[in-house]
Amino acid sequence: MRLLLVEDNELLGSAVHKGLVRAGYAVDWSHSGKGVLSSLASCNYDCVLLDLGLPEVPGDVLLKSMRTRGFSVSVIVITARCGIADRVKLLDMGADDYMVKPLDLDEVASRVRAVLRRVQGKAPASGNPEHGPLKLYPSNRMATWHGEPVSLTNKEFWLLEILVRRKNQVLTRSQLEEALYTFDVEVESNAVEVYVHYLRRKLSPDLILTVRGVGYQLGPECRNV
Numbered sequence: 001m002r003l004l005l006v007e008d009n010e011l012l013g014s015a016v017h018k019g020l021v022r023a024g025y026a027v028d029w030s031h032s033g034k035g036v037l038s039s040l041a042s043c044n045y046d047c048v049l050l051d052l053g054l055p056e057v058p059g060d061v062l063l064k065s066m067r068t069r070g071f072s073v074s075v076i077v078i079t080a081r082c083g084i085a086d087r088v089k090l091l092d093m094g095a096d097d098y099m100v101k102p103l104d105l106d107e108v109a110s111r112v113r114a115v116l117r118r119v120q121g122k123a124p125a126s127g128n129p130e131h132g133p134l135k136l137y138p139s140n141r142m143a144t145w146h147g148e149p150v151s152l153t154n155k156e157f158w159l160l161e162i163l164v165r166r167k168n169q170v171l172t173r174s175q176l177e178e179a180l181y182t183f184d185v186e187v188e189s190n191a192v193e194v195y196v197h198y199l200r201r202k203l204s205p206d207l208i209l210t211v212r213g214v215g216y217q218l219g220p221e222c223r224n225v
Contacts, residue, residue: 001116001138002026006036007051019105024141026158033057040071047074047112067094074115129164132221136161145203159195163208163218172215
C-alpha cells in the first residue's frame with residue numbers, strides 16, 4: 001500500500017513518516033500542497049494524510065480540488081481545529097476521516113488501516129491481488145505461495161505488489177523503483193535487480209521474467225511452480 005503524507009512541519013512529518021514506514025507502508029512525503037494534484041495524477045495512492053495548515057495551498061482548498069477533479073483516493077485530514085463545525089465541514093468536503101493534533105503514531109497507523117479496510121470492503125473480491133499460486137494481502141503486507149505464508153521485507157512486498165497489479169504489462173526499472181522509494185530517498189542503481197533476485201529465490205525462479213532492454217514482467221501463471 002502506498003500513502004502520500006502532506007505535512008510541512010518537519011518534526012511531525014518525520015515522525016509520522018517513520019511510523020507509517022515501520023507499519024509496512026510505502027510513504028511519499030510532500031512538504032507543501034504545491035504539486036500534490038500532479039502527484040495524485042501520476043501515482044496510484046491508496047490514502048492521503050493531509051495537513052490543513054499548509055504553505056502555498058491550504059489543505060482544505062486542496063481537498064476540495066481533489067474531489068472536484070474526481071480523485072477518489074481516501075483522505076485523512078490532520079488538523080489543529082477541533083470544533084464540531086470544522087469536523088462536519090471537512091467530512092462534507094470529502095474527507096474520509098480526520099485526526100486532531102497532537103497525534104499518536106499508533107492511532108495514525110490504526111486510522112489508516114481502518115480507512116483502507118472500508119475501501120477494500122467496497123471493492124470486488126479481486127481487490128487482493130493474486131497470480132497463480134501467489135496471493136497478496138496488502139492491508140497486512142502479507143503474501144502466500146501455494147497457501148503457505150512467505151516472509152517478505154517491505155521493499156520486496158512493494159515490488160511484488162506492483163508487478164502483480166500490473167501483471168499484463170512489462171514494467172521498466174524506473175517504474176519499479178517508484179514502488180521501492182519515497183521522494184526523499186536516493187535510488188540505488190541496482191536495487192530493482194537485487195529485490196527481483198530475492199523474490200525469485202523466495203518464491204520461484206520463473207515468477208518474474210526479465211524482458212531484456214525493457215524491464216520485468218510476471219511469467220505465465222502455469223509456470224509458477
